[in-house]
Amino acid sequence: MRIVAKFGGTSVADGDRINRAADSIAAAVEAGHEVAVVVSAMGGTTDVLLDEMKFDATEADRAEIVSMGERTSVRMLKGALEARGIDAEFLEPGRDNWPIITDEYGEVDVDVTRARAEDCAESMANGVVPVITGFLAEDHDGTITTLGRGGSDTTAVMLGNYMAADEVVIVTDVEGVMTGDPNVVEGARNVGEITVDELRNLSFRGAEVVAPSALTYKTGDLEVRVVHHQHGDLLTGGTNIEGEFENLIDLQERELACITVAGRSIRNQPGVLSRLSATLSEAGINVETNSSGLDSITFYVDCEDAKEAETVLHERVVEDEILSSVTLEEGIAVVRVAGGELQDKSGAVNNVLGPLAEEHIYIHDVVTSATSISVFVDWEERERALELLRDVF
Template sequence: MRVVTKFGGTSLGSGERIDRAADSIAEVAEAGHEIAVVASAMGDTTDELLDAIEFEATDRDEAEIVSMGERTSVRLLKAALTARGIDSVFVEPGHPDWPVVTNELGEVLPEETRRRAQALSRKLGDVVPIITGFLAEDPEGNMTTLGRGGSDTTAIMLGQYMDADQVVIVTDVEGVMTGDPNVVEGAQNVGEITVDELRNLSFRGAEVVAPSALSYKDEDLTVRVIHYQHRDILSGGTTIEGKFEHMVDMREEPLACLTVAGRSIRTSPGILHKLSGALYEADINVDAVASGMDSITFYVGVDVADTAENVLHDKILKTNTLSSVTVTEDIAVIRVLGTEFPDQPGVVQDIVGPLAGAHINLVDVITSATSVAAFVPWADREKALEIVQNAF
């Protein structure tokens, strides 16, 4: 088995933890598996180095300064493995085997990085490379970085390019949890989660795996997240399944838009629960939900629009904060899924602008961390789909 494992800053935050990491790496190597290691800076070293820069440093100088955290980690791990009789080598920018190449903006050059990563992979089994995470170099050999979460990106990207069977992210949480264990009682480990689910959680604050890293995962690459106290790298934690799809998709059947208005919706707890619960009890699937200043809109299939209208109307009669429900039928929805939306300013404009230029009315736009849904009149769906496809 070929494994790429990444040790986060917390998992290397002390001598004891470095010893634990070295033990787990040695066990995998001694069992006959091929393993490459990606190391983050110890603890909060990167933040401390950044805080020390109280002057106008060039990007190149800043990269050289913050690189010292990762450079220290790989040396410590290499020494710990040598003490255990494991043949290892630390690999950092400037090393002949260095794999990660970017342009001057820190954008990965995939062809060159893949070529170098595959060359490095051919040495696995004979030696354990310990690679600095987060860091990269441009084609001229100048230091660059991959940005926040760059060590995760290094690990999953190398796992992909080195044809690894598994990428294991070793961090300070026991995989993905049902809730923040520091806030909620009884939080449990989620044994499996999809890339789509995890990316949405990550973009909304769940610090498990950097969202940008997951764009390098495909169906064949197993990615797991384990706690640094979990000594066995090859078991436990949370398995991340699937791959993130880049696509433009249009629902084949038309939708109806049901808008419930109420003067105190924003200040009345439980309104959304009452309305969506009533639709659930009527076995009506809701495709999407949007909220306005004093309204809530549900999108459902046109075949159940009449039933849904009656269900919502019944709730209006029983709730004094709600005023009326109105229905608009024959609406199409076009969804754009992408991996980097939160980091790409103007994504919504790239959809809205061309549609407006074609004089297509936009009924609604609903966004999430990884998708944008545009609702347009059903009669305009084919033209709108072509416009959005051309934009992406």
């Protein structure tokens, strides 16, 4: 099996942890597996380097300076592996066999990087363990660049993809994906499996497990697993991340209605959304989605449920002194744009809404998540809106 193992900063924070990392790599190699290693800067090193730049450094100088954290880590881990009889080499920008190349826009040059990653995989097949600096890249002129926040995760999953690896193992300071933040909630436990879409949504909303940018490189055939550095085993445990992102533009086939409940400063009134949602649930009415403003909450439901939904919500409005009125609008369609790279691109929402605005298609509402944008338009305009967005994406 071909494995790419990524060790985060806390996993190589000191000599003892570097030794533990080396032991786990050596065990995998001795079990007959091909292993490549991606290493972050030793815990806290990058922050120290950034804090000590008491001057206006150019982007090129900043990249060179912060790269010293990763450059030190790969040398330390390579040395630890050699001490265990493992044939290892460290790879960093500037070396002939460095794999990750960016273009003039700072984006990864896929063709060149893939070819270099395949060369790296050949050395793995010959028993060599490449120890690669995470986070860093190099442009065609040899200038050091970086892959941005979470760049070491991105390095690992990208190379796992381009090397045709069987699995990427993210070694970090959490017990895989947890049901909640163990520092905040009691009884948090490990989640054995989670989909890439679920994790990406959590990552964009603050969960620091795997960088969202890394997940865009995951394919259905590439296994990705998150384990704690204390586990000491690259081959078992942790949380499996399943599936892959699919770029999709689709039109909901059923006609929707929107029901808006108004009330003064609803957003500042705890429990209003819960009470209204419970009212619809008790009536057996499914909510497609909802949106809210300062003084209103809107529910989108199937048109066939619209009259009943309006009736039961009106009953709740009459009973609740916070609420003032309910209104119903039918004939609405929803077009969804979803994709793994959607939120990595600046202006993603504008790219969706712009073509519709240019064609004077009225937009009733826009609801976004970490991986999708839902646009609500008139039912009669649904096919035209779908065609326009397919042309763009």
